[in-house]
Amino acid sequence: MGREVRKYIEHELIQPFKIEKRLYQLNIYNEVKDKNSLVVLPTGLGKTVIATLVLIYKLSQGKKVLFLAPTKPLCEQHASMIKNVTTLSENDVVVVTGETCSPKKRKKVYGKAKVVVATPQTIQNDIGKRLFLSDYGLIILDEAHRAVGDYSYVKIIERYRSLNDHQILGLTASPGSDFEKLKEVAVNLGIKHVEIRNEWDEDVKPYLSSRYLQWQLIEMPVEVKEVMMKIDIVLQETLQALGRYTSQAKHLTPDKLSKKALVEIQNRMKKNLGRRGGSLYHGLTLVSTAIKLSHLRDILTSQGVEVAKKYVSKLDQDDSKAAKRIREHLVYQEIKKRLDKLRVTQPKLEMTKDIINSHLKKRDDARVMVFAEYRDTVEMLVSELNKLEKVQAVRFIGQTTTAGKGMTQMEQKQTLDDFRRGRYNVLVSTSIGEEGIDIPSTSLVLFYEPVPSAIRHIQRKGRTGRDGHPGEVKILIMKDSRDEAYYWSSIRREKKMYSYVYKLKDELEGKTLGKISVERQSKIDEYLH
Template sequence: MFFTKMEFDEFIEMENIVPNKIIKRDYQINIFNSIKNKNSLVVLPTGLGKTIIAIMMVAYKSRSGKIIFLAPTKPLCEQHYNSLKELTTLEGIFLITGEKTKKDKRKDIYKKANIIVATPQTIENDIDIIDFENYSLVIFDEAHRTVGNYAYVSIARKCVGYGICILGLTASPGSDYSRLKEVIENLGIENIEVRTEDDRDVKPYIPERKIRWKIIDMPVEIKSIVVKIDEIIKDFLIELNKYYKISASPRRITKKMLLELQNRFHLRAEKEKGSIYNAISTVSALIKIYHLKEMLTSQGIESAKIYIKKIEEDKSKAGKKIRKNPKYIRVKNEILNIKPVNQKLELTKRILMKHFSEKENARVIIFAEYRDTIDAIINEINKIKGIRASKFIGQAKGSGNGMSQDEQKKIIKLFKDGFYNVLVSTSIGEEGIDIPATSMVLFYEPVPSAIRHIQRRGRTARGGLPGEVYILIMRGSRDEAYYWSSKRKEKKMLLQIKKLKDMIEKVALKREERNEKIEEKRRISGQSTLDTWI
């Protein structure tokens, strides 16, 4: 028997797992028993131990072949590599990165390794030098990425072709049914295991997490400027109607619609000339003005001032078009002269002061969408006694500043050690990076994505410790729409997963019934032949 005992006490006891190391959780055992011999997708919220389930699968499947453990980022690969080294007794575990290891050397590693931890890009590049016949399991972490042209897709196809057991892990596969179906089909999934924090076998292990959303009333001065920005938007929508029929009402048009229209115009520009370029500059101007409106209402007056400076320095046709608009000139002057009181930032400071007064060793992550906003938050909260904040952002984009992966690792270590007690992060902190458990997560603005909402929320109330979540919402801004959008999508996601799970189970049942009928026919046929012979 693979388990040394089926009734667990405090720790998991399994062959190839270090004794007295992994605390037993019923739902992890239940999931493992369901997935160990089937291509499976495990959907489990951030912080509930998807990695432990993966390690149990590695311990089990290592008896029958080699294993590949895939993760989308190098820091996450390093995290999984360290977990395997720490929690299993297995040998021949290798971490491979394409940049640091030449292909010839990697070929030798694939031959002698028992377990490979790598990014999908590395494995995809080496797909011709890996002998997949020797592999018993491939794990796809952040499996919701298995769509389109992402490297996971070609690797999954190879695994399905060789009949290798597949395990997909995700905190949230998204709410789009067709995308979910694509993930399931690409990974050859036969079984889906879903758990939420409300499930019976999960609830006993969930620390208390208080979620509070704070509605902020938009200042009268900002409301007045928003009305004037809508007039600028209307001007450009009327101009856009010369080239493309579209509503002239700012309330009926979203930035997303404009971005899609811009892409369509760019595709047409490859074949057409002349007026299409005017249409492109007009829609580009509209996108910039919509963004200014977002900055003002959702991020605050300082962020709006920074963005106006960018418009003033913009040398594109769209930038020039905006600067020529008399209404924009008036709006610009109003924004530049308004008293910089940022209600969101002031509320953030009050929440932090209260939290740190109640929890001496608190650790907090603030998620914000824009780097300019992050700089503004850092500058203000570092003035508060006892708060030591650092920004945590992705790598550089274009001419902007960013953080290398080494810098990111250094910041995380300093946060873990207590040198910093607040991280102000972009979406880089949502997935794929091993950030220590926090006592509070604050959304400076909501996000419209169910995946991102779940991942952000899951950064607190981990490791048995309670946590708090604050979501700041500016009334009358896109914040309200984004908040309700993420709530709807999360609910929809669970319904879509259930629908797919039911579909897979029906297909499996039909397959089983068909196989039973074939077996019955064979048995009857065999008996008939035997009777004839006798």
């Protein structure tokens, strides 16, 4: 059933027909415009619109506004949106980052601009020298969940809150599933009120398109299982040897192993090096060995044979003691031989091709986004998908790292523009595509693997079902791999996250909340039976 004719907000500082009247946005605006608030809203529901409404309210009172965002692309995106929907001039809204404006020019820019959109590091450096926080009646913080520890948001707001006249608006799509960190954000920002919405809220439903989520359970090929079992032999031996150095490792098994557990052991051993001397160096080599073997196991079962072969090639070039230890193991030599001979069909890849092919045949204007954890997987998918008749696929990855050449910010922007215009219809992305950057809405989002993080799960889903168009989300899960545990972990954490935000909201309003219950689940089969 279609929505009523769109109505738009009228205001002297807002351009006609630019900001749609959405009930939930107006409800949130009315609650937060005069108090220190945190707004939790999923990707695609218009956090920046709400921020713009509050910003205009403050400008109408003759106050200036400071809008902070973690990266230069996000700053430029917010400034562009504000200029696009308001009657403010180019000089009224300025972007200030270390790259866009020299220190000499910044003092003059701060003095003239009504809205300064900036990275927090730049502002922290300029406080008291070129910029005075007392000039601003409102500070908006995008990705406010970062306001923990020694992040620049914390230092800036600490200074700002010492002023008599101050107001803070925090924005986030996903504040995380750690209640203590959420409370830390609230304390650091002086939050007095929380507004939260999700797709189930009554004032949101009329503005949402349908989003169909489905997971696809894939059987692991027998040949892959056999190689996995060989890896487990070497990994189990390594864990048993590690158990002689730390009791934390004694009960670890290959199928229940997480990188987080191994890194915790590694960090504890490093702290104890001074007390126990050189005996722990061998233990640290064993931890590194276990991390590398566990990673090989994970990418073989979750990413596929070709990506695993690439990792083995890297191991062969690795000069570390851990890699040498792996290469010297007789079973590892057998693992290499089996991988070299494997010509098994990659079921995840074939499923991906089938899903995308079918989707593009249904819609000429389809836009597909594929998320993959590793760059090697992204490269493989782009290569394979471009062999399909209707596919024009392109990679979207982060900037250059030690792992290899990435994309510059200019290349990232050009790729998104090309995707928006239809030069490409499939965008294959690493985690960079989960972040707050302005990616065009898609008709299908495909997770090549689940992610254990609630934040990342929500951000990935939020890339479809926007702008009045229905969307699909498909999650590929390899049976008997880490995929199953990761999927259920993200679901549990998402439930926790919303529960904790409501708990914080109730605490701030002087209410109490009962014990939060979240079911544990690790296997898809447990759900089916």
